[in-house]
Amino acid sequence: MIRLNNTIRVTPFCILALLGLLLFTILIGIEKQQERDETFRHFQDSRPGRSRLDLLEYSVRTHKGYVTLNEINEKVYNSFGYEITIAALPIPTLRMLNEPTCGSVFSEWLRISREPQPEIPPKEIMSRKSDEFLMNGYAGLDEYYFNDKNAAGSDKPRNWDQISKLMTYSKTDLGELAYPGESVSMYHAMAVHRLDEMSGVVIGSMQPWVEVMALRHGAKHILTVEYNQLTIEEQFKDRLSSILPVDLVNNWNDYADSFDFAASFSSIEHSGLGRYGDPLDPIGDLREMLKIRCLLKKGGLLFLGLPFGTDAIQYNAHRIYGSIRLGMMMTGFEWLATYSGESPEAFEFNSTRLHYKGTFGLTQYTMVLRKL
Numbered sequence: 001m002i003r004l005n006n007t008i009r010v011t012p013f014c015i016l017a018l019l020g021l022l023l024f025t026i027l028i029g030i031e032k033q034q035e036r037d038e039t040f041r042h043f044q045d046s047r048p049g050r051s052r053l054d055l056l057e058y059s060v061r062t063h064k065g066y067v068t069l070n071e072i073n074e075k076v077y078n079s080f081g082y083e084i085t086i087a088a089l090p091i092p093t094l095r096m097l098n099e100p101t102c103g104s105v106f107s108e109w110l111r112i113s114r115e116p117q118p119e120i121p122p123k124e125i126m127s128r129k130s131d132e133f134l135m136n137g138y139a140g141l142d143e144y145y146f147n148d149k150n151a152a153g154s155d156k157p158r159n160w161d162q163i164s165k166l167m168t169y170s171k172t173d174l175g176e177l178a179y180p181g182e183s184v185s186m187y188h189a190m191a192v193h194r195l196d197e198m199s200g201v202v203i204g205s206m207q208p209w210v211e212v213m214a215l216r217h218g219a220k221h222i223l224t225v226e227y228n229q230l231t232i233e234e235q236f237k238d239r240l241s242s243i244l245p246v247d248l249v250n251n252w253n254d255y256a257d258s259f260d261f262a263a264s265f266s267s268i269e270h271s272g273l274g275r276y277g278d279p280l281d282p283i284g285d286l287r288e289m290l291k292i293r294c295l296l297k298k299g300g301l302l303f304l305g306l307p308f309g310t311d312a313i314q315y316n317a318h319r320i321y322g323s324i325r326l327g328m329m330m331t332g333f334e335w336l337a338t339y340s341g342e343s344p345e346a347f348e349f350n351s352t353r354l355h356y357k358g359t360f361g362l363t364q365y366t367m368v369l370r371k372l
C-alpha cells in the first residue's frame, strides 16, 4: 500500500520529467536538422556541379568504351582513395578522401624504395597487383618491354658542362635534345607563364634542356633531382645544382613548401614500372605528384609533360594518361593551360584531342598546373 501511495504521489513529477525530456529531445532534434541543412548548403556551395545526376550524365572514353563518371567514381576513384567533386570533361575534379601529410608521403616513398626488387625488371605485371596497376581493369594493357636497369647503352647525363652553349640554341634545337616536336611544348608553356626571379625544382632530366628553358624564361635558381651525379659548367653553379632523390627525401623538411615552380617532362609516367630498376609501385606516379605538391609553395606552378591518350599502360615502357588517371594526378592542383609543341598558344584540351590517336596512341604535351 505504501508503495502504491508513493507511486501515486511521484506520478506528477514523472509526467513533468517526461515532458521535459520530450521538449529537450525535440530541441536537440531541431538543432541537428539545422546542422544538417548547414552542412548540405556548405556541401552544395563548395562543390558546384556535383550530384549523382551529373556523374551519370558524363561519360569518359576508356579502353572498354564509354563509361560514366559515376562508374569510374565507384569502381576506380573510391578504391584509390579519391572522389569526384566536380563532374567535368575531359578531366573530372577530385579530392582525396584522406589527405596524407607530407611526412607520410616521404616516409612511404622511402619504405618502398627499400623493398627488395627483382634482379631483372619483370616482363609482366604480377597478377596480385594487376588491379592496382590497371585501375581495376579500366586501363588498357599493352606489351612494350625494356630493361634499362644499368643498361650499357642506356641514357647517361650529358651536356651539363655545355649550358652556356645550350643557352644560345633555338627552341627547336633544344627540343631536339629530347623529343623533337613535343619537348618544345615546355618552352611554349614557360614563355607564357614566365619564371622571372623564381626558384624551382626539375625532376628527371638526363640533359639540361628543361633547365635551360627555365633559365631562358627568367628562373633564378634550379635544383635538379637526378640519380646520377651531374658535372655542371662552372659559370652556372650559382643558378643550377643537383640532388639525389634519396637525399631530397631524407631532408624533405628543408625543401617543403619552398619552390615557386617545378618542371618534369617524360619522367613521372615511368615511376613504379621497374623499367629503370626503380621499385615496382602501382601508384609510383601518383606518389611523385604528392611529393611535388609538398615541395611547391602554395600557388606554385608545375610544368608537367606526360604522354596523353586513352588510359593505358604499355608495360613496362610507360603509362598513357587519359581522363581517369589525369583526374588523380591533378588532385590538389588547378589546371591553368596545356601546350603542344606546335603552337606558342595554349590549345583547347577536349576529349577529341585527348583520344585522337586511338587506344595506345599518345602525344606528349605540357600542362601548367597551380598548387591550390
Ligand SMILES: *[C@@H]1O[C@H](CO)[C@@H](O)[C@H](O)[C@H]1NC(C)=O
Pocket: 347, 348, 349, 350, 351, 352, 353
Ligand atoms: C577540340 O579541340 C580542338 C583543338 O584542340 C578543336 O579543333 C576542336 O574543334 C575541338 N572539338 C570539339 C568537339 O570541341
